[in-house]
Amino acid sequence: MDQSVRIGxxxxxxxxxWDQFEGLKERLLGYxxxxxxxxxxxxxxxxxxxxxxxSAGREAGAFFNDHHVDIIFAHSAxxxxxxxxxxxxxxxxxxxxxxxxQPAARMNYPVTDTGEWLAHCTGCPVPEAANAxxxxxxxxxxxxxxxxxxxxxxxxxxxxxxxxxxxARRAWAEIEQWAQAAQVKHALAHARFGFLGNNYSGMLDLxxxxxxxxxxxxxxxxxxEMCDLDSELKRVTPAEVREKRCEVERxxxxxxxxxxxxxxxxxTEEQLDWACRVxxxxxxxxxxKKLDALSYYYHGADGNAYEKLQSGFIVGHSLLTAKGVxxxxxxxxKTNVAMKIADVLGKGGSFTEIVAMDYVTNTMLLGxxxxxxxxIADGKPILRGMGVFHGKRxxxxxxxxxxxxxxxxxxxxxxxxxxxxxxxxxxxxxxxxPILTIGNTQTHVDxxxxxxxxMDAWFRQAPTHHCAMSVGHNARxxxxxxxxxxxEYARVGK
Numbered sequence: 454m455d456q457s458v459r460i461g462x463x464x465x466x467x468x469x470x471w472d473q474f475e476g477l478k479e480r481l482l483g484y485x486x487x488x489x490x491x492x493x494x495x496x497x498x499x500x501x502x503x504x505x506x507x508s509a510g511r512e513a514g515a516f517f518n519d520h521h522v523d524i525i526f527a528h529s530a531x532x533x534x535x536x537x538x539x540x541x542x543x544x545x546x547x548x549x550x551x552x553x554x555q556p557a558a559r560m561n562y563p564v565t566d567t568g569e570w571l572a573h574c575t576g577c578p579v580p581e582a583a584n585a586x587x588x589x590x591x592x593x594x595x596x597x598x599x600x601x602x603x604x605x606x607x608x609x610x611x612x613x614x615x616x617x618x619x620x621a622r623r624a625w626a627e628i629e630q631w632a633q634a635a636q637v638k639h640a641l642a643h644a645r646f647g648f649l650g651n652n653y654s655g656m657l658d659l660x661x662x663x664x665x666x667x668x669x670x671x672x673x674x675x676x677x678e679m680c681d682l683d684s685e686l687k688r689v690t691p692a693e694v695r696e697k698r699c700e701v702e703r704x705x706x707x708x709x710x711x712x713x714x715x716x717x718x719x720x721t722e723e724q725l726d727w728a729c730r731v732x733x734x735x736x737x738x739x740x741x742k743k744l745d746a747l748s749y750y751y752h753g754a755d756g757n758a759y760e761k762l763q764s765g766f767i768v769g770h771s772l773l774t775a776k777g778v779x780x781x782x783x784x785x786x787k788t789n790v791a792m793k794i795a796d797v798l799g800k801g802g803s804f805t806e807i808v809a810m811d812y813v814t815n816t817m818l819l820g821x822x823x824x825x826x827x828x829i830a831d832g833k834p835i836l837r838g839m840g841v842f843h844g845k846r847x848x849x850x851x852x853x854x855x856x857x858x859x860x861x862x863x864x865x866x867x868x869x870x871x872x873x874x875x876x877x878x879x880x881x882x883x884x885x886x887p888i889l890t891i892g893n894t895q896t897h898v899d900x901x902x903x904x905x906x907x908m909d910a911w912f913r914q915a916p917t918h919h920c921a922m923s924v925g926h927n928a929r930x931x932x933x934x935x936x937x938x939x940x941e942y943a944r945v946g947k
Contacts, residue, residue, distance in 0.1 A: 458496030458639045460632060461522035461547060462489055463513050465533040465578070468505040474568035476608050478503070481530040481572065483606060484556065488528055491601075491625065495632035496523070503530075510537045514544025524635035524937070525549040526628070527582075529575045535585035542591050548638075548937050550631050551595040553579050554624060557611035558599060564610050573611070594936070596631070598624025633798055634933035640745070640797045641790070641938070642671035647744040649677040650751035650763075652784035658917040661786045661868070669874050670790065670938060675742055679751055679759040685741065686734035686762065697729040697736075701768060704775070704827055705836045705852070720836055720850045728836075728850040731762060732769025739778050746793045747773070750784040767851050768836065770824035774802075780824045781919070787866040791876070791921040792826075794934060795864055800923035801829035803856065805863070807918070808895055810904050814886055817904060819863070819922060820895035822851050829924045831857045831885075834894075856883045856896040862927040863898075865920035875941035877914045878931045879907075896922065901947045914943045 464485040471478040482503060489500045499520040501513045517525060525547050527538065542549050555575050579595060586593040601621030605613040615621045646666075652659050663674040707720060720728075739747065749770070751763040770780035779792035781804050788804060795802030803826040808818040825834055834854035865877040881900040888895040900907045928944050935942035 458524075458632070458636045459499055459520055459522045460492055460496045460635065461499050461501070461517045461520065461525035461545070462492065462528065463501040463504045463525070463541070464488075464528040464530040465538050466503055466505045466531045467533050467537070470531065470571060471505075474571060477531070477568050477571060480606060480608050484530060484600060485528060487600070487602060488526070488552065488554075492526065492628070492632065495629065496636070504537055504541065505533065507536050507540060510540040511544060514541040517541070517545040517547060522547045523639045524631065526552055526631075528552045528554070529579050529582070531571045532574055532578045535578070535581045538582060539585045539589060542586070543589065548592065548635070549594065550628075551579060551582060551593070552628070553595055553597045554600040555598075556600045556602065556609070556613045556615070558615055558618060558620070559611065561611045569610050572609070592936075594631070596624050596627045601625055630930045630933050633930060634937045637794050637797050637934045638937045641793070644672045644745040644793065645675050645743055646672050646786065646789060646793075647675050647677050647739070647742060647747040647749075648784065648786060649682065649747060649749040650679060650784065653750050654752065656783060656918075658867070659783060659785045659787070659919070662872075663786075665868070665872060666786065666790070666874075669940060672790070674786070675744065677738070677742070679762065681742075682734055682738050683759065683762060685737040686731065688737065689730055689733045693733040694726065694729050697733045697769075698725070700772060701725070701729060701732070701836070704772065704833065705768075706833045707836050724850050725836075728765045728768040731765030732772055735766070735769035735773060739773060744778060746778060746789050747780045748784050748786040748789045749780065750782060765850070767822065767824055771827060771834070771852050774824050775827040779826070780804075782821065782824065783919070785917065785919050787868065787874075787917055788919040788921060791864045791866040794931070795921050795923040795927075796826070798923075798927070798930065800862075800925055800927055801826040801856075802864075802921040802923055803829060803894065805894070805896075805920055805922045808889070808893070811886065811897060812904060814884070814897065814899070815904055816884060816886060816897035816899050817907070818888070818895050819898055820855075820893050821919070822893045825852045825854050825894045827854075829856050829922070830854045837891075852894060853890065854894045855885075855888055856922055857924055858883050858885050860924070860926040861896070861898060862923050862925065862931065863920045864923060864927075864931055865916045867914070867916050869915065869941065873941060875914065875943060876931060876935040877911070877916050877920070877943045877945060878928045879911065879945045880926045880928050881946065907946055910945045914945060
């Protein structure tokens with residue numbers, strides 16, 4: 454997958470000012486260079502520079518198209534006419550975010566002349582741009598605050614050392630989120646999602662129209678058969694199995710027998726060997742098909758060799774998930790997308806569903822029988838041998854783990870009755886309480902409100918019964934992702 458996000462940048466001004474106010478143009482270009490430097494950690498910067506006429510706007514639109522930018526940051530440097538900037542966004546359809554970043558917290562009123570004022574009037578033309586965008590049918594977004602310089606330029610008559618002021622820190626945190634959201638949009642537009650096997654029969658919420666997902670998100674779905682994986686299994690070498698066993702022992706704790714569940718026992722050597730062999734085949738498949746994510750499920754006739762193959766899935770898919778190739782069980786492609794979003798943002802993204810409610814602690818127990826995103830685990834996950842996978846055929850090795858205590862956000866992707874996608878986010882706190890020792894991942898989450906009220910609000914959003922668990926409070930970040938993807942967004946809870 455092409456990971457390089459291209460960030461467009463320009464500063465807007467008015468050509469008539471440059472001859473009237475000496476040094477103003479150079480000063481504003483200095484602010485432009487500062488913004489470009491601050492944005493550079495987030496992607497490849499495509500900086501057009503100054504847009505100060507309608508013709509320059511048309512040149513900028515073509516420039517951004519030529520550079521295939523994923524997002525444009527439009528810096529309101531001083532007053533500009535909307536006719537200068539609207540052509541940019543009519544020519545280049547990349548989403549735009551206006552930066553209304555005033556250089557100083559306040560002007561030095563007694564000594565400020567017109568030229569000095571014009572260097573600080575960043576908010577003046579933004580309503581004009583907003584109105585032009587509205588009438589042209591272009592989405593308008595803005596970040597307001599202070600520019601955040603570390604020192605005052607020589608020409609300035611005000612104190613522009615604002616880097617540590619809350620209005621600058623808040624603005625740049627929001628700008629970073631927009632850049633991260635652009636990373637997600639870019640990643641999905643270039644992603645290859647594998648769909649191996651079929652859906653769990655009867656789970657109507659999971660069924661997805663592949664064309665709908667590509668048309669709304671840009672991702673490609675590669676349809677795979679179990680024979681594709683089986684052919685890779687036949688090529689796995691003893692050395693690959695040994696390497697995978699070492700990897701398993703680094704990442705997991707091998708359990709003893711469960712004290713509570715007779716079907717959850719210490720994995721046998723045969724089960725571990727099979728899980729490692731299948732994991733090696735899974736990695737081969739992902740590499741060979743150039744997959745960025747994978748949804749999977751298989752159900753076949755009794756005694757089918759593929760039934761044994763699918764019994765070894767969970768360990769390998771957990772390892773792949775930790776490597777940036779999230780894997781979702783039961784053929785849940787929509788939740789796989791939510792997992793990918795969380796993973797691209799560096800927030801984890803584990804496959805989860807309601808396990809049970811704990812009304813004593815007011816926590817919801819969330820988890821699944823796998824896979825789990827190892828990077829968000831509290832300690833080393835446990836591998837348990839399962840005498841049976843509940844609701845499914847076969848037996849094998851499963852993962853038992855819980856997420857790191859602290860802030861978490863669940864992210865679900867559902868489809869509405871109108872055929873549109875909807876992202877649903879809920880912020881909560883992962884807390885340590887006893888969990889079941891049955892070979893499933895489980896985390897107690899306190900959503901900060903009575904459980905019944907929370908579930909009422911959640912269920913009203915028509916979610917699927919799976920979602921992705923991410924670490925951190927990410928609702929505002931996920932909202933920006935939804936905005937750039939042009940999908941509905943709902944936040945549930947506080």
